[in-house]
Amino acid sequence: MKIELIRREVEKELPRKRWVHTMGVVQSAMQLARQHGADSEKAELAALLHDYAKYWTADKMETMIRKYEADQDVLHYEIELWHGPAAAAAARIQFQITDSAVLDAIRYHTSGRVGMSTLEKVVCLADYIEHNRDYDGVEHIRACAEQGLECGLIAGLDQTLTFLIRKGKKVFPQTILARNFLIDEWKARNGGSL
């Protein structure tokens, strides 16, 4: 399906504020992709669809994940994690996207995962720092992002994990594994210090 058509469908599906956020993620993801050597067209497509399922009912997300997603572990954790895999299912089934790199960037945009690709990092980080975002700590995450994808993501995930723990919520183990992975990658790239 042509990107213009997908854009129209996503805009129809989302409340205004979420559509504005989505356009911010598209812009930020394309810029990060160019900066860090990922494919900016793939970044655009993944960013455009990343929150497509955000306002689906729990039932609809669960049905799509059970029907179309190989890994259903996420269903045992916070419902906020479900819209990524649900949107990946929609991208594949409704929008006929077959590129697994794009699908993974949509699928893991909230949780992150061990071994995440540069494209996955780009979309996940863009989601934290796009210019419409305004939450406590966003400036710190933006400043870390200037140091590199891993640095920005570690700061973002640290904030999310701290929030979840403070609220007494469960943590999806893949998020912890993602953070450990990013720390190792950052150290390997920077000769041992974070």
Ligand code: DGI
């Ligand atoms: O959809 P957005 O609001 O743009 O952002 P998102 O997809 O990154 O985040 C959705 C929320 O999911 C985030 O604010 C925290 C929540 N969440 C719940 N459990 C977990 C989690 N996020 C991560 N990374 N890991 C969890 O286990």
Ligand code: FE
């Ligand atoms: Fe999201």
Ligand code: FE
């Ligand atoms: Fe988002």
